[in-house]
Amino acid sequence: MRTVVVTNPPRADADAVDALAGYGVATVHEAMGRTGYLGPSIRPVHLGARIAGTAVTVLSWPGDNLMIHVAVEQCRPGDVLVVATTSPSTDGMFGELFATALQYRGVRGLVIDAGVRDVAELHAMGFPVWSAAVSAQGTVKATPGAVNVPVTIGGQVIRPGDVVLADDDGVVRVARESAAETVRAARAREEKEAATRAAFQRGELGLDRYGLRDRLAGMGIRYVDHADYAGADYAGADYAGADYAGGGEA
Numbered sequence: 433m434r435t436v437v438v439t440n441p442p443r444a445d446a447d448a449v450d451a452l453a454g455y456g457v458a459t460v461h462e463a464m465g466r467t468g469y470l471g472p473s474i475r476p477v478h479l480g481a482r483i484a485g486t487a488v489t490v491l492s493w494p495g496d497n498l499m500i501h502v503a504v505e506q507c508r509p510g511d512v513l514v515v516a517t518t519s520p521s522t523d524g525m526f527g528e529l530f531a532t533a534l535q536y537r538g539v540r541g542l543v544i545d546a547g548v549r550d551v552a553e554l555h556a557m558g559f560p561v562w563s564a565a566v567s568a569q570g571t572v573k574a575t576p577g578a579v580n581v582p583v584t585i586g587g588q589v590i591r592p593g594d595v596v597l598a599d600d601d602g603v604v605r606v607a608r609e610s611a612a613e614t615v616r617a618a619r620a621r622e623e624k625e626a627a628t629r630a631a632f633q634r635g636e637l638g639l640d641r642y643g644l645r646d647r648l649a650g651m652g653i654r655y656v657d658h659a660d661y662a663g664a665d666y667a668g669a670d671y672a673g674a675d676y677a678g679g680g681e682a
């Protein structure tokens with residue numbers, strides 16, 4: 433493993449980062465062509481928060497939070513701490529003491545591909561966390577790692593200074609160069625969704641709005657009244673008889 437601390441990485445434009453916080457993770461993920469999502473294994477520890485910030489990244493040895501202490505010093509207001517481990521770990525590497533130090537530095541939250549603890553205290557102090565696990569298992573401060581190098585979480589490469597957007601749906605990463613463009617795409621996506629919502633509130637069907645009837649016809653889907661279908665054409669009728677796997681058993 434590279435043992436390095438990179439200082440002063442480029443960070444995404446602060447206005448664009450703040451603007452992204454106005455959109456949900458699902459919206460931004462869709463707006464980026466369904467990319468960037470860290471997947472369902474990185475979950476909010478508490479519901480109800482939405483943050484966007486610039487990543488300060490940590491690559492740690494599993495069960496060892498030495499490099500998180502190193503990373504705290506590199507954090508600036510508006511950052512989000514992003515912690516990956518060199519091999520899978522669920523140990524409780526982070527708790528309310530780290531959160532206290534990060535809050536002092538204006539850090540907006542934590543994304544960690546490992547465990548956290550002191551869940552009640554984190555909630556009480558309003559420090560939002562997305563993690564792979566909750567675990568009281570303590571860790572050591574023994575092994576060097578890296579700060580502000582690219583890390584991989586949930587199949588996504590997160591570079592220092594990239595935007596991390598997190599809410600109840602999980603976490604999405606936006607490349608630091610694309611923050612402003614992604615804000616525009618998210619706004620367009622939200623306008624489209626608003627129009628669709630209004631149409632659904634009027635009773636319009638997705639089948640018509642999305643032009644799905646022609647697609648279904650192209651797939652050979654046909655509509656048959658139940659009275660005409662319940663007879664010989666009922667696929668389940670055959671299945672319920674001879675083909676019933678459990679039929680011969682006591």
Ligand SMILES: O=C([O-])CC(=O)C(=O)O
Pocket residue numbers: 497524525526527528529530531549550570571
């Ligand atoms: O210090 C640790 O090992 C992690 C922790 O519990 C805290 O940050 O409060």
